[in-house]
Amino acid sequence: MEILMAFVIGILFTCATYLMLSKSILRIIIGTGLLSHGAHLLLLTMGGLKKGAVPLLTEEAASYVDPLPQALILTAIVISFGVTAFLLVLAYRAYQELGTDDMERLKGNDVNE
Amino acid sequence: MSSLHWAVFAPFLLAIFVPTFYKRFRSIHTGWLILGLPILLFVYFLQFISITKGGNTFTASATWIPSLEIGIDFYVDGLGLLFALLITGIGSLVILYSIYYLSKEKEKLNQFYVYLLLFMGAMLGVVLSDNLIVLYMFWEFTSLSSFLLIGYWNDRDRSRYGAQKSLLITVLGGLGMFGGFIILSFMGGTFSIRELVAQSDTLINHPLFIPALLLVLLGAFTKSAQFPFHIWLPGAMEAPTPVSAYLHSATMVKAGIYLVARLSPVFAESGVWLWVVSVVGLVTLFWGSFTAVKQTDLKSLLAYSTVSQLGLIMSLLGLGAAALHYEDLDDNIYMAATVAAIFHLINHATFKGSLFMAAGIVDHETGTRDIRKLGGLMPFMPITFTITVIGGFSMAGLPPFNGFLSKEMFFTGMIHTLQLDIFNMETWGLLFPVVAWVASVFTFIYSMILVFKTFTGKAQLEKLEKKPHEAPIGMLISPVILVSLVIIFGFFPNLLSSTLIEPAVASIQPTLTSHDFHVHISFWHGWTTELWMTIGVVILGTLLTLTLTKWIPIYKVFPEKYTLNKVYDGILSLLDQWTNQLNKKVITGSIRSYLIYIFSFFFLILVYALFIKDAFHIDLTNLAPIGIYELVLVLAMVIGAISIIFAKSRLTSIIILGAVGYTVSLFFVLFRAPDLALTQLVIETISVALFLLCFYHLPKLASRSEERITFRLNNALVSIGVGIVVTLVALSAHSQKLFNPISDYYLENAYKEAGGKNVVNVILVDFRGMDTMFEIAVLGIAALGIFAMIRLRLTRRNKES
Numbered sequence: 001m002e003i004l005m006a007f008v009i010g011i012l013f014t015c016a017t018y019l020m021l022s023k024s025i026l027r028i029i030i031g032t033g034l035l036s037h038g039a040h041l042l043l044l045t046m047g048g049l050k051k052g053a054v055p056l057l058t059e060e061a062a063s064y065v066d067p068l069p070q071a072l073i074l075t076a077i078v079i080s081f082g083v084t085a086f087l088l089v090l091a092y093r094a095y096q097e098l099g100t101d102d103m104e105r106l107k108g109n110d111v112n113e
Numbered sequence: 114m115s116s117l118h119w120a121v122f123a124p125f126l127l128a129i130f131v132p133t134f135y136k137r138f139r140s141i142h143t144g145w146l147i148l149g150l151p152i153l154l155f156v157y158f159l160q161f162i163s164i165t166k167g168g169n170t171f172t173a174s175a176t177w178i179p180s181l182e183i184g185i186d187f188y189v190d191g192l193g194l195l196f197a198l199l200i201t202g203i204g205s206l207v208i209l210y211s212i213y214y215l216s217k218e219k220e221k222l223n224q225f226y227v228y229l230l231l232f233m234g235a236m237l238g239v240v241l242s243d244n245l246i247v248l249y250m251f252w253e254f255t256s257l258s259s260f261l262l263i264g265y266w267n268d269r270d271r272s273r274y275g276a277q278k279s280l281l282i283t284v285l286g287g288l289g290m291f292g293g294f295i296i297l298s299f300m301g302g303t304f305s306i307r308e309l310v311a312q313s314d315t316l317i318n319h320p321l322f323i324p325a326l327l328l329v330l331l332g333a334f335t336k337s338a339q340f341p342f343h344i345w346l347p348g349a350m351e352a353p354t355p356v357s358a359y360l361h362s363a364t365m366v367k368a369g370i371y372l373v374a375r376l377s378p379v380f381a382e383s384g385v386w387l388w389v390v391s392v393v394g395l396v397t398l399f400w401g402s403f404t405a406v407k408q409t410d411l412k413s414l415l416a417y418s419t420v421s422q423l424g425l426i427m428s429l430l431g432l433g434a435a436a437l438h439y440e441d442l443d444d445n446i447y448m449a450a451t452v453a454a455i456f457h458l459i460n461h462a463t464f465k466g467s468l469f470m471a472a473g474i475v476d477h478e479t480g481t482r483d484i485r486k487l488g489g490l491m492p493f494m495p496i497t498f499t500i501t502v503i504g505g506f507s508m509a510g511l512p513p514f515n516g517f518l519s520k521e522m523f524f525t526g527m528i529h530t531l532q533l534d535i536f537n538m539e540t541w542g543l544l545f546p547v548v549a550w551v552a553s554v555f556t557f558i559y560s561m562i563l564v565f566k567t568f569t570g571k572a573q574l575e576k577l578e579k580k581p582h583e584a585p586i587g588m589l590i591s592p593v594i595l596v597s598l599v600i601i602f603g604f605f606p607n608l609l610s611s612t613l614i615e616p617a618v619a620s621i622q623p624t625l626t627s628h629d630f631h632v633h634i635s636f637w638h639g640w641t642t643e644l645w646m647t648i649g650v651v652i653l654g655t656l657l658t659l660t661l662t663k664w665i666p667i668y669k670v671f672p673e674k675y676t677l678n679k680v681y682d683g684i685l686s687l688l689d690q691w692t693n694q695l696n697k698k699v700i701t702g703s704i705r706s707y708l709i710y711i712f713s714f715f716f717l718i719l720v721y722a723l724f725i726k727d728a729f730h731i732d733l734t735n736l737a738p739i740g741i742y743e744l745v746l747v748l749a750m751v752i753g754a755i756s757i758i759f760a761k762s763r764l765t766s767i768i769i770l771g772a773v774g775y776t777v778s779l780f781f782v783l784f785r786a787p788d789l790a791l792t793q794l795v796i797e798t799i800s801v802a803l804f805l806l807c808f809y810h811l812p813k814l815a816s817r818s819e820e821r822i823t824f825r826l827n828n829a830l831v832s833i834g835v836g837i838v839v840t841l842v843a844l845s846a847h848s849q850k851l852f853n854p855i856s857d858y859y860l861e862n863a864y865k866e867a868g869g870k871n872v873v874n875v876i877l878v879d880f881r882g883m884d885t886m887f888e889i890a891v892l893g894i895a896a897l898g899i900f901a902m903i904r905l906r907l908t909r910r911n912k913e914s
Contacts, residue, residue, distance in 0.1 A: 001737035006843040008747050014836030015754040017712060021705050021828040026763050026808050028704075030770050033800065034754060037777050042843060044784055047854070049737040054785045057863060057870035065785045066856045067872040073789055074877060075888050081796045082895035085803055089899045092807040097908070107702040 005045040012038035025091040025101045029084065036080040040073045115173035117187045120157055121241060123150060124234030128227045135223035143222040144212035151208060151233065155201040158194060165191045165616040172243070182304060186243040191616025195455065196240035196364075196371055198613070199462050203363045204233050206591035210470055211355035213588035214477060225265060225353070232258035236364050240371055245294040245304045252290070252332070255365050256283040262360060263352040275348035278681065282335050282345040290332020290372070296325040297379070310378040310623065317382050326380050329372065330389060337369025339427060340397040343420040344677045350412040354473030357412060362419050362465035370423065370458060373430050374621045381434035381622075391431025395548050397424025402555035406562065407668045411472040411482040414559055415465070418508065421556060422461045428549075429454035429526050436622055447529055448622070453522030455617045459609060460507065460515040460602060467595035468504040468563070471497050474588055475567060480578030484562070489572030494583050496593070498568045503596040507603070509560035509654070510553060510647060515602035517647070520553065524643040550646055557654030558661070565658075709831055716834040719842060729841060732848035742783055750776045763808050771801035788873045 012034055019031030047069030053061030055070065095101050127150050134146045164171050174186040189197070208229070215222060235258055238251030257280075264276030294304075300319045301309045309316070316322060333339075338346040349361050360366070373390060380386045401421025408414040433451030474497050475490065476482045491498045503514060510520030527546040574580065583589075602609060657664070699710075723729050753773040760766040774797030781790035859872055859880060869875040877885050 001739045001743060002847050003731075003733075003736065003844060004739060004743070004747060006840045006847065008750060009843060010836040010840030011751050012754050012836075013839040014832045015758055017832035017835045018758055018828055021708055021712075021825075021832065023705070024763075026804075027766070029804075030757060030766055033770055034757070034773065037773060038839070041777065041780065042839070044781070044786065044789075045843065046846060049784055051737070052785070054787055055860065055872040056787075057860075057872065064860055064872070066854055067859055067876055068854065068856045070786045070789055070873045071876040071881060071884075073786075074792055074873065075884050077789070077792055077796055078888050079891050081800065082892045084800055086895045086898050088803050088807045089902055093902050095807075103704050 001049050002045055005041065005049070009038050009042050009045065012041070023103050025094070025103060025106075028103070029087050029091060032080075032087065033084060036076070036084075040076060043069050043073050043076070115175075115187075116157075117171065117173040117189065117241070118175055118185065120154055121187060121234060121237045123154065124230040124237070128230040128234070131227045131230065132223045135226075142212050142217045143226050144208055144215075147226050147230065148205065148208050148212070150230075151201045151205040154237075155198065155205055158189075158197045158201055161189045161194050161197075162612050165189065165194050166612060168616065168619060174243075177247070183246045184244060185247055186305065187241040188243045188307070189241060190620040191613070191618070192371070192374055192620040193240050195459070195613050195617045196367070197237055199367070199459070200233060200236045200240070200364050203359060203462060203466050203595075206466065206594060207355045207359040210358070210473075210588060210591040211353070213585055214355055214473060215353065221265075225262075228258050228261040228265070229356070229359075232262065232360065232365070236368070239368055243306050245298060245306065245309075248306075249287070249291050249294055252336075252368065253284070253287050255368060256280060256287055256336075259283070259349070259360050259365055262356045263349045265353055265356065266351070269351065271348075272351040275345070275351040278348045279345035282342055286332040286335025286342065289328045289335075293325045293328030293330075293332065296321050296328065300325065306375065306379075313379045313382060316379060322383065323385060326383060326386060327389070329376060329380070330386075330393075333369035333372040334393060335369070336372070337366050337423050337427065338397075338420050339369070339393050339424060340400050340420075341677050341680075343397060343401065343417075344681055346420055347413050347416040348678075350410070350416050354412070354469060354476065357415075358466050358469035358473070361416065362469050363462040366419060366423055367426075367458065367462070370426050370430065370454075373427065374454070374617075377430065377434060377621050378623050381437050387431055387434045389431070390434065391428045391545070394424045394426070394428025394431055395545065395552075397421065398428060399424075399548055399552040399555075402552045402559065405559040406555055407665065408559075409484050411475065411484060411487075411563070411567065412469070414484070414563055415468055415472060418556070418559060418563075419461075419465060421552065422457070422465065422508075425523060425549075425552075426454050426458055426461070428545075429457065429523060430621075432526050432530060432545075433621065435530075447526075448618070449522060449529065450526035451618050451621050452614060453519055453526050455614050455621075456515075456522060456606070456609070457519035459613070460519045460599070463595050463598045463602065464504040464507040464514070464516060467500055467592040467599065468508065470588075470592040470595070471501045471504065474584040474592075477588070478579065478582060478584055481576075484566045486573055486576040487567045488570040489568070491568040493572075494568075496583060496589055500589075500592045500596050501564050501568065503599055504592075505560040505564040507599045509557045510650065513603050514599050515606065516599070518603065518606050521641075521643045521647065523549065524553075524646050525641075528642060546646075550650065553646075553650045554654050554657065557650050558658050561654065561658045562661070705828075709827065712831045712835050716831070716838050719838045723841060723845065729845045730848045731844055743780075746776055746779055746783065750780075764805075767801060767804040767808065770804070771797060774800065786873075788871070 016031045016033075016035035016038060019027045019034065022028065022031075047066040049065075052063035052065050053059045055064045055067035091101065094106070098106065100106065127147065131143065131147070135143045138146070161171060170188050170190040172186065172188040174184050177183050177185050208226075211225070211229075215225060232255060235251045235254030239248055239255060242248040242251060260276050260280040263279055264272050266272045267276075297309060297316075298304045300316050300321060301312055303309060335342040346361055346366065350357055352361070377386075398421050401417045401419075401424055405414050405417035405421060408417060429450045433447060433454060436447035436451065472482060474494070475487065478494065478497075479487065479490070481487065507514035507516035510516050524546065527549040530542040530545040750773055753769050753776065757766045757769045757773075760769060774793065778790045778793035778797065781787075781793055859876055863869055863872045863875040867875045867879040869879065
């Protein structure tokens with residue numbers, strides 16, 4: 001399963017990178033969303049998959065899955081949500097003020113052209 | 114702090130007060146307030162003669178950075194004292210001259226004297242420092258103050274150009290020299306010059322010996338305007354004439370000479386030193402004298418002549434190194450070269466200083482320095498003429514002036530190379546006296562041009578801005594003192610020999626102090642080969658000077674395009690162009706290209722690391738089984754991720770992203786992570802809602818066309834590369850578990866210590882609560898930021914108002 005997950009994560013990263021290299025802001029932000037999914041799954045996979053019960057002590061199982069990566073991922077999810085939300089509003093405002101979502105057209109005017 | 118420290122730092126201290134003096138006493142020329150200091154210092158340094166004469170040195174140290182063994186250690190020996198006397202002596206004369214040269218009303222005298230004092234202090238520091246780092250510090254101080262002085266008239270283009278050029282070249286060399294010093298101190302384990310000299314016989318076997326040697330020489334050559342770094346010196350002639358006389362003839366350009374002389378005991382055992390120093394010196398000597406002839410500006414002519422004379426001294430110092438290889442000889446003839454170098458150094462300072470001052474007087478009293486406009490000034494300016502004649506004849510090497518003696522000694526040194534049988538000298542040695550002789554002929558020619566074209570012939574008064582007349586007496590005092598010295602040293606050279614030259618030579622060649630070398634200085638009579646050479650120089654030189662108009666077109670053979678100045682300008686503009694082009698190519702302003710750089714680098718560095726460290730392993734044991742649910746979810750996720758790329762409308766891609774997010778939360782369910790599944794579900798929902806809010810409900814903009822991502826091979830390759838690397842790293846990392854996780858502790862103690870049964874939540878708020886606190890902070894900041902972005906509309910308000 002871990003090997004399969006490694007490939008799935010690789011595909012997620014590929015798609016995310018490809019989207020981030022595109023011109024539209026929306027696609028870039030979608031790319032970052034995919035990238036964070038990939039990263040979260042990577043964290044989980046590296047902690048080991050399916051080696052016991054849910055980490056709730058009421059289960060009273062012989063072994064539990066590793067709780068630490070889960071805590072880390074939870075933190076990461078919340079942070080990436082905050083950043084994504086901020087990015088989205090930023091893009092929305094840029095869209096409103098500048099009238100475009102094309103990154104190539106958002107180049108600064110003061111750059112050597 | 115000893116009196117020596119006070120002496121070196123006195124100019125710096127005085128410089129602090131100059132602006133106050135300038136403002137407080139406007140009626141007095143600021144120079145008068147400065148003049149006392151160099152005279153005082155000169156007298157102070159004179160008293161050291163009695164110490165150095167006996168071969169002793171005076172040392173003084175003060176701590177600066179003791180943990181790095183950097184102390185402000187000064188010491189006075191023969192060589193240091195000679196330079197200190199030159200600096201303070203000529204410094205006094207130059208300040209006196211500048212009082213009459215620079216107008217009190219028109220010039221920014223406060224700046225001038227501050228720079229000049231900075232320079233004087235820095236120069237004293239260079240010649241008296243024992244610590245290499247301190248020496249380097251003062252060295253850069255001289256570069257900097259010289260830069261300020263050259264650019265003194267900073268409203269002129271040429272001044273700024275000259276100042277920039279001199280700074281670039283001397284700092285280039287200075288940095289090289291700094292590198293050499295660092296290597297040297299690594300080799301010897303000390304920054305002290307004297308301690309390095311003491312271990313010179315072990316240093317030569319060090320593998321870094323040659324790099325250190327070359328780097329130190331780079332510093333010395335750039336500072337002393339040796340070929341091909343001499344180009345800054347003629348450019349520096351834009352400085353006021355007192356500066357040219359002081360910095361660019363007598364003191365700063367001799368800092369490189371000083372460095373070569375000072376470090377000779379360290380490096381001179383090596384054949385590289387002998388060859389590089391003497392050949393570069395000779396080339397400079399020849400090129401400088403050859404180029405000086407075609408100059409039409411008095412100061413440019415003097416600048417090239419300085420270049421050539423510095424080359425002469427440098428070549429003599431190089432050949433003096435040969436003396437170290439014949440320690441067993443009773444009568445060490447190669448010693449003569451070093452003696453000649455020191456003697457000529459003094460002589461050059463006297464006659465070149467006076468010539469610059471004379472040129473300044475001509476400029477000041479006629480309004481031009483162009484030789485083509487000058488002529489026939491003798492009846493108007495008899496004293497200046499006398500000064501120029503004496504200085505010029507001394508420069509040409511004519512008796513009875515001191516230049517004659519040192520030129521004879523120079524020939525002696527060069528002839529002795531014929532007897533050298535080290536480092537291939539026996540095959541190429543003959544070139545040395547020949548080149549030296551030819552260069553002397555050119556020296557004679559330009560000296561004659563300087564004297565006679567300016568002062569004899571027909572006066573062209575209509576071309577001059579002012580009616581020429583003799584300079585005020587105050588302006589003449591300094592050059593008269595200098596030419597008197599030219600004559601005095603010419604008739605009584607032995608005044609100097611035991612007081613200054615012998616101690617100086619002793620410090621350049623400390624291993625040879627037992628030899629009786631003062632004989633060479635007094636031995637200056639007799640019908641020797643050298644005298645015949647001088648006679649030949651005079652005859653051929655006179656002939657060539659008289660027929661100057663016939664052969665001057667020879668200079669047109671070398672087109673202007675190939676001069677070294679053009680090379681320098683070319684290098685600068687090429688650098689400018691290249692960096693500009695590179696900048697334009699790389700810094701495109703497009704986010705996409707930067708991301709490509711970053712991702713490509715990420716790919717390359719990780720693949721390289723995996724490959725070079727042989728880090729890729731795959732371990733198929735200890736894997737979780739793949740069930741049907743997982744397979745379905747994997748398929749759903751892969752299809753979803755890939756189809757986003759091909760989705761045409763934004764809405765579709767947003768929905769698919771949501772689907773992928775929900776799949777992720779299903780994965781969390783499968784992989785026994787209920788908290789994650791819950792959070793992921795909620796957050797994905799809110800995210801999708803936000804996406805929709807931002808992009809679906811936006812008004813249709815004209816530029817907003819729904820289209821597929823245009824396929825680009827570069828992007829595809831880069832992203833596939835990133836994916837592969839991540840997969841490889843994940844596989845490899847999973848296959849190499851180094852130790853067990855620490856989670857057992859959490860599982861055991863979650864209830865015992867923290868009283869909770871949901872281990873993930875206990876970790877979040879108890880074991881690792883700090884993370885959570887700042888994650889809350891992140892959310893808070895994001896919320897505030899969003900609020901601010903939406904509410905704060907400064908541009909619109911500006912437009913309305």
